[in-house]
Amino acid sequence: MAHRGDKYRRKKRIMTKTKGSRRPHHDLTTGSIPSHLIRMTLPLVIGLLANMAYGLVDLYFVGMLGDNELAAMGYVTSVTMLLISACIGLSAGTSSVLARASGRKDHDAIVCLSTSSFYLTLLISLGLSLIGLITINPLFTLIGANEAILPLIRDYIVIWYISSIFVIAPIVGMAAMRAMGDTMTQTKINIAAAIANVILDPIFIFGWFGFPRLEIQGAALATAIARGGVFFAIYGVLYYRFEAIEFSRAILERFREAARSILQVAVPAAATNMIIPAGNVVLIGIISGYGQNAVAATNVAARIESLCLVFFFSLSAVIGPVVGQNLAAHKFDRIEEALKTVLAFCLAWGAVLAVTIALLANFLAGQFSDDPYIIEKAVAYLYLIPVSYGAYGFVMSANASFNGIGRPLPGVIVSTLRTVVLPLPIIYFASMYYDLPVIYGITSACNIVAGAVSFFWVMKTVRDLRPEPRPATQVSG
Structure with a gap:
């Protein structure tokens, strides 16, 4: 076995010498930090907008079918985002270990880790699909769906579960690309897929x-x-262009070790990511007490919000590889500079968003429903929660930075604070006495508190990673 592994490594060294120039890796340990952030973030913004357009386009056309269908999509979204967030944890683990391997210029490790992450994704998506299919009715009943909504939920969610590998595996694959500094390729792919979805949606929904x-x-x-x-x-791109996927016995022999290194970050990162939609599932259950139209209104506003937050999602996807590569190169000043730059970006863009969304709130909400109650509550959401977008955006980047340096636990704590510990008890009691906008206001305040906590914590963590300076040698006179 050892002989075959040695043969594999010799083969890869030859490939590196003869074809290495084809691999589009980008070195993030040198050059301008703001330039790297902008170069990687802007194409990713476009790609994520295209990716998020799936849900928004679905919502637009499904909204034409009726309010029950719109409410069904609200319940579906709360659950599918929980599952996707679990697998984003796997992508965070993949990105973390790959970024550090890329910072060390170790292509053998990149191949092993990329392929192992693919195998892990296959196993996890299969397990989630099986569990999901047998828990549809009890799960959605638990979070408040009534008998009129459940058949509509089942119509959508069964297909989603069966095809979940097509949702989950690309998330991990794109994280591998970002870890090696490339965001443009996935952007082009996501744009093409979003266009295909726009074309196919009305054909299948309305029978054209x-x-x-x-x-x-x-x-x-x-x-x-x-x-x-x-x-x-x-x-296909990872296999042929990046040469980062290799289906061989040598990789399988190293799978356990590679999987362990990925899961050390992926498991707590998955917990971090699952806390957010899990809290949202509980929140949807509380909002159900206001009626099905309250769920529909919240879903409409949340889908609009997902597009508005795309810059923050993109920035958080980029900061992890920047931090990981510079950590491997022991360039701590660059890590601190990157975090301060991200904070400035988040606060500035958050302020622009809050003002813009407030001005367009009525128009945006009116695009998805004609019901006056749904529009009114969606507008209240869009007035109150965007005030906290800058702070929430930095929480995303701080969590990605914790993952990038291989210390994901603080991200778990901050996310739990933001989505569970602070808001849910207050929201639960507030829902007994106050209308829905108060719930939105509480959520906004919790985002701001979490943003402040995450900034001080991530900066302290980076400073603690610096090696202690050696004491000067004293020469006796």
Whole structure:
């Protein structure tokens, strides 16, 4: 076995010498920090906008079917985001170890870790799909869906569970690309897939061009097909262009070790990411007490919010590789500079968003429903919560930075504070006496508190990582 592993490593060293120039790795340990952040973030913004357009386009066309269908999408979103967030933890673990391997210029490790992350993704997505399919009715009943909504939820979620590998695996594959400094390729792929989804949605939902009218089921099918295209494109690029995937016995022999290093970051990062949608599931349960239209209103505003937060999502996806590569190179000053730059970006863009969304709130909410109650409550959400977007944006980047340096536990604590410990007890009691906008206001305040905590904590963590200076040698006279 050892002989085969040595043969594999010799083969890869030859590949590195002969074809290494083809691999589009970017060195983030030199050059301007703001330039790296902008170069990587801007294409990712476009790509994530395209990626998030799946849900928004689904919501737009499904909203034409009726308010029950709109509410069903609200429940579906709260659960699917929980599962996706768990797998974003796997992508965080993959990005963390790959960024550090890239910072060391160790292509053998990059191949082993990328391929092992793919195997892990296959196993995890299969398990989540099986569990999801047998818990549809009890889970959605638990969070407040009524008998009229449950069949609509099932129509969508069954297709989503069956095709979940097409959702989850590309998230991990794109994290591998980002760890090596490339965000442009995934952007192009996501744009093409979003266009495909826009075309397929009305065809399957309304039965255009002779296709059967599938309604909410059609939205799920269109998304599954588009995301399937993303799956094959992402892994094709990783295999042929990055040379970062290798299906061989040598990789399988090293799978356990590679999986352990990925999961050391991935498990707590998954907990961090799952806390947010898990808190949202509980929140949806509380909001259900205000009625199904309150759930629909919150879902409309949250989908609009997802597009507004795309810059922060992109920045958090970029800061992890920047931190990881510079940590491997022992360049701590660059890590601190990157975090301060990210904070300035977040606060400035958050202020712009808050003002812009407040001015457009009525128009935006009116695009998804004609119901006056739904519009009114969605507008209240869009007035109150965007005030905290700058702080929330930095929480995302701080959590990604903790993952990048291989210390994900503080991110778990901050996210728990932001989504569970601070808001849920207050919201629960407030819901007994106050209307829905008070719930939104509490959420906004908790984002601001968490943003302040995360800044001081991540800066202290980076400073603690610096090696202690050696005492000067004293010469006796």
